[in-house]
Amino acid sequence: MKELNGRELAGYVKERQAKQVRQLRARKIFPKLAIFYDNDSPVIAKYMSLKQQYGDDIGIGVEVIRISASDAEEKLRTAADDENVTGIIVQLPLKDCSMNILDLIPLEKDVDGLRGETDTATAMAIHWLLTSYGVDLQEKKLAIVGRGKLVGAPLEKMWQESNYDVTVFHKGDDLNKLADYDVVVTATGVPGLIKTEMIKYGCVVVDAGTASEGGVIKGDLDEAVRERDDLTITPKIGGVGPLTVCMLFEHVLQAAMKK
Helix, strand or coil, X not given: CEECCHHHHHHHHHHHHHHHHHHHHHCCCCCEEEEEECCCCHHHHHHHHHHHHHHHHHCCEEEEEECCCCCHHHHHHHHHHCCCCCEEEECCCCCCCCHHHHHXXXXXXXXXXXXXXXXXXXXXXHHHHHHHCCCCHHHCEEXXXXXXXXXXXXXXXXXXXXXXXXXXXXXXXCHHHHHHCCEXXXXXXXXXXXXXXXXXXXXXXXXXXXXXXXXXEECCECHHHHCCCCCEECCCCCCHHHHHHHHHHHHHHHHHHCC
C-alpha cells in the first residue's frame, strides 16, 4: 500500500508561509482569519482547533466566533466590514443558521471558496495531493462519492473544467459500480460506507469523509479497504485534512498580500 501523505506535503508549505507572514508583519500587515460556527459537533471542534493551531504556528491570528440564527447576520456583516479581518470562514455544516449567510462573505475574504466563485480549499487540497504524488488524472476514470458544497460539487466542477473523465455518485446510486474507476474520492460522512469489493485492484483512493461515531472521528472507508496492499490511499490521519488547512491559509495570505 502506498500512502498519500498530506501532512508531509503541508510541512514544506508551512515553512514558506511562516516566512511570508513575517514579511507581511514587517510591513505592518497582520493577517487575521475569522471562523464562524453554530454546531457543537466533535468533528467541527476538531477542525477549528487544527486551524487555530496552524494559525498560531505561522503567525496568523484566528478568532472563533459562535453564532445563532438570531445574530449570525449581524456578526458576519461586522467581520465583513472590519479591515483587520483578512479572511472569513463559516464552518459547515450549520445546525440552525441559514446557508444564506454565506452570501454575506465578501468575495475578497471568502478564503474557503464557499460562495462558489472560487475553488474550495478542500477540493484544491485533494487535487494538489493527487498531482503531487504523480497521479495522472488525465488518463484515468475518476469517481466522486457525494456532491457536498465543500468537496464533491467544487471538485466535480474543477475536474470537468480540466476535461477529466469524472462521474459523481449520489445518495442511492449503486456504489458497486465504483469498481470501474481508477481514482475514487469519497466525501459523504457515512462511516464504513465504501467496502473493499467496491474498489478495483490498484485504485487510488482519497477518503475525505468525516463523521463522529462513538466520539471517534471516522472516514467513509470500511477498515477492510485499508488492509489491501494494492491501493494508493490516504491514511486515517494526515491525508486531505492537513493540506486543506494549508490551502486555506494560503488563501488568507494571498488576500493579505493584496492590501
